[in-house]
Amino acid sequence: MRIARHGAPGQERPVAAGPDGTWRDLSTVVDDVTPATLARVLALGTDELTALPAAPEPARVGAPVSRPGKVVCIGVNYRAHAAETSHDEPEEPVVFLKTAQTVVGPDDTVLIPRGSTKTDWEVELAVVIGREARYLDSPEAARACVAGYAISNDVSERELQLERGGTWDKGKNCETFNPLGPWLLSADEVTDPQALGLRLWVNGELRQDGSTAQMIFGVDHLVWYLSQVMVLEPGDVVNTGTPAGVALGRPDTPYLRAGDVVELEIDGLGRQRQTMGAA
Template sequence: MKLLRVGPAGAERPALLDGDDVLRDLSALVDDIDGRLLQDDAQLTAIREAAAAGTLPVLDAAGLRTGAPLGRIGKIVCIGLNYHDHAAETGAPVPGEPVVFMKAPDTVVGPYDTVLVPRGSEKTDWEVELAVVIGRTARYLGSHEEALACVAGYAVAHDVSERAFQIERGGQWDKGKNCETFNPLGPWLVTADEVPDPQALSLRLWVNGELKQDGTTADQIFPVAEVVRYLSHFMTLYPGDVINTGTPAGVALGHPDPKPYLRSGDVVELEIAGLGRQTQTLKQA
């Protein structure tokens, strides 16, 4: 299923995009797309049955904002340097264990919302990423099979980063990762049954129409199942938590000087095969 949330920011309603790309209203069945829903097999079955029966009301998509496809996000855990080609372009050694940092849930915006360049920023960068959405509590998992059983679905994430804040200002990476609007998510949450192999997805990103990133999740150093298993030994993952699993080569940081960092007025487009496409215009904060 392709689950999404539509409407004004803070007042989104749950919806579904059916097999004919018709937008359907889910608000009579559920109050939101969130962790509570993702762990409720009965409600998910009811949605599937209603979608198959064609009984869900049609929503007029014209002029309707698409919000992030997941509400009430618990936490966002991010994996850095998780693609062989990205590690190579930045000159970093391949990590022996996943590099972990956090983003606050309030960085999440819709897939077509404005992204703000922080005040004082000169190195705002792009990163297309596969987001993993947790649907079952995960703690001390023992196998990749257990890990994938905890995944509710997948989405496109844009892990916007400010490299000077991240690398040059001391402390941890979090300073360059948590500026407002720095995690567009969506347009859809695609349930795991529609993504049989998360290591066979192409990722692409364009800036002002120029292709900058063109990668595949097959190049991940730590695949999705290992990332979920690994994290479960350091923190408990709950339904509604999100994991951003890293970005392939092609970020501005990896370009020769002068690096083409983002500026107000730039347009970024990104997509992951089967998970949808985002577009954001940048503006000054």
């Protein structure tokens, strides 16, 4: 099942598509796709879904989950990315947080912070949690806690992140810094989350071309690991890291400026397209 939210900001309608590919209006089932309603949406059977009216063509696509409780991010989780940014491969996952307010739709404008000269891109596989994960016994137990997968752009301001002291959070939490979507693909439709290609273009030039097979810590390990240090709840988003090809790792590559266009895709999860704007 594909789950999405279509409509203007603050007025999104919940929709879902089953095997026939037709987007169906879920408004008679749930008011919105939120942490509280996600389980109900995932429980829809094919017959129940196809009996719902078709949804109109959207003028805008929002993030597939409204108001996630938290966005947990994993840094330096691809070997080539670690090498290009002069990091040693971590012995344990590197964890930082983004606020839910950074989450916007997949094609919404991303705002370059005022004074920024080092705003960067990061295509990532996002894992959306479907049930509470607390002190899981093993990585094998993690898969049952995953609702599904989506594309995330973990936009980063590198000066704030790395040159201004403190934690990475400063460079990761500027407004609009987490486009998500265009849809959430339910976990049962992803045979192997460690076999997905990820790609990103800036102004039509391919910058990132990797595979989730290149992760240092896979999805199951990450969800298990996080459950040992925090409680993951339904609707929480886990950004699992980015492959090589970011501006930080390429001294001859310019960072993002207003007017630049960034496009992202992950196998089976659709495509994003953002135009950079000025804050």
